[in-house]
Amino acid sequence: MDHVLELATAMQRYAELADAAFGNEPVPSCPGWTVDDLTGHLGTMHRWSASILLSGQRLDEPVGVTITEPRADWYAPTAAALLEVVRAVSADEPTPNFARVHETAAFWPRRQTHETTIHVVDAGLALGLGPDGTPISPELAADGVDEVLGVFLPRMTARGQRPHLEGRVRFVATDTGRTWVVGESPDAMRTPILLFAGEADADADGEVSGTAIDLYLGLWGRVERERLTTSGAGRDLVRGPLVP
Numbered sequence: 001m002d003h004v005l006e007l008a009t010a011m012q013r014y015a016e017l018a019d020a021a022f023g024n025e026p027v028p029s030c031p032g033w034t035v036d037d038l039t040g041h042l043g044t045m046h047r048w049s050a051s052i053l054l055s056g057q058r059l060d061e062p063v064g065v066t067i068t069e070p071r072a073d074w075y076a077p078t079a080a081a082l083l084e085v086v087r088a089v090s091a092d093e094p095t096p097n098f099a100r101v102h103e104t105a106a107f108w109p110r111r112q113t114h115e116t117t118i119h120v121v122d123a124g125l126a127l128g129l130g131p132d133g134t135p136i137s138p139e140l141a142a143d144g145v146d147e148v149l150g151v152f153l154p155r156m157t158a159r160g161q162r163p164h165l166e167g168r169v170r171f172v173a174t175d176t177g178r179t180w181v182v183g184e185s186p187d188a189m190r191t192p193i194l195l196f197a198g199e200a201d202a203d204a205d206g207e208v209s210g211t212a213i214d215l216y217l218g219l220w221g222r223v224e225r226e227r228l229t230t231s232g233a234g235r236d237l238v239r240g241p242l243v244p
Contacts, residue, residue, distance in 0.1 A: 003106070004083070004087060007082075007113040008083055010117045011116055014075070014119060014123060015076050017124060018035060018075055023072075025126040027125065027126045028125050029122045035126050039067075039071040039072065040071060042115065042116065043079070044062055044065045046078050046082040047078060047081075049112050050082045052095065052096065053105055056093070057096065086112075091105050092105070092106065093105045117144070121134045131217055131222050136217075138212040139212075141213040141215065142176055142216075146180065148219045149180050149197075153192040153193070154192065157191045162189060163240050165182060165190075165192040165233065167183070167184070167233045168181055168183040168202075168204040168206075169204055169208060169232075169233050169234045170202055170204035170206070171209070171215060171234075172209040173212040174211055179197070180197045181195045181197075183195045205232050209230075214228060221243070225239075
């Protein structure tokens, strides 16, 4: 998958929605935020990612960023700046990230692709489009499922919010045939980790299934998790904290 191309597409969609908004619309999937708040957050995450890619250093999330008004006009060049950076830095260049996994530059365009895609959904919800109003390909959605299971479940555990995992849970994208299995690592926290990803079946203590898009948006809490079919340990897992 070309994450740089996917990122550019998601940025364009977000810019269009931000431009169409007044800015004060509440974002139902981000309680307490308006579209202006969402735009400021997303642009700040773009700046943070670009700073890490350019410096090659582990940096804290920025605070005190000056966001000019109107925010939609501030967002567009901020997004363009990140695109220039990800195109300039070789994907295999050693580069740190907050998850401390897959520490090459390639981590960041993928992360920002999904950051932006999910916030496109958020902006669409604020404008009344509904969760199905954002075009997302099954391939992109499957990649997003892979990121949540491989990056964010361990990340949540490190933040003291371990997902409710007991045993092994199989995730199945019913439209693409992709399968993932999450299990517990042998460390003291029994950190949930991605054990398997592919197209084969695997033994598990529970299952979560749905289309790739429903899995993706369900893991991020952007659609009702009742859209997913769950059993055994999978039922408990999707009820708990999965992403920040």
